[in-house]
Amino acid sequence: xxxxxxxxxxxxxxxxxxxxxxxxxxxxxxxxxxxxxxxxxxxxxxxxxxxxxxxxxxxxxxxxxxxxxxxxxxxxxxxxxxxxxxxxxxxxxxxxxxxxxxxxxxxxxxxxxxxxxxxxxxxxxxxxxxxxxxxxxxxxxxxxxxxxxxxxxx
Numbered sequence: 001x002x003x004x005x006x007x008x009x010x011x012x013x014x015x016x017x018x019x020x021x022x023x024x025x026x027x028x029x030x031x032x033x034x035x036x037x038x039x040x041x042x043x044x045x046x047x048x049x050x051x052x053x054x055x056x057x058x059x060x061x062x063x064x065x066x067x068x069x070x071x072x073x074x075x076x077x078x079x080x081x082x083x084x085x086x087x088x089x090x091x092x093x094x095x096x097x098x099x100x101x102x103x104x105x106x107x108x109x110x111x112x113x114x115x116x117x118x119x120x121x122x123x124x125x126x127x128x129x130x131x132x133x134x135x136x137x138x139x140x141x142x143x144x145x146x147x148x149x150x151x152x153x154x
Contacts, residue, residue, distance in 0.1 A: 080116030
């Protein structure tokens with residue numbers, strides 16, 4: 001049984017038309033610019049900051065046989081220093097007699113450490129496989145600006 005990853009994209013959101021099942025991807029993401037204002041300016045900066053940022057990872061898969069396939073899709077976020085910041089595992093069933101599958105993962109918040117190029121790595125493992133196989137690396141440039149809070153006495 002062979003499952004093939006065709007494509008994956010990062011986007012702000014996706015919309016599926018209920019009449020014809022066509023998907024629209026809204027605001028494909030390549031870069032995120034954000035300003036963070038710490039609540040306590042005297043505290044040391046945390047090693048990892050979770051930016052309040054919602055996005056989707058949309059993937060398209062195909063398979064060559066008509067059997068049902070159970071699979072696990074692992075989505076990992078790596079910072080510019082190749083440090084893993086988060087990992088999500090989703091279990092999916094590729095239905096019998098269906099040769100195409102579109103999956104949407106809605107993500108709330110993104111952990112970041114420094115400015116630079118982050119990678120969201122997508123790996124797959126079926127019920128007959130022992131190890132995950134990397135199928136995609138999605139780059140996302142993060143430009144993080146830490147802003148000092150405005151002092152009300154100024």
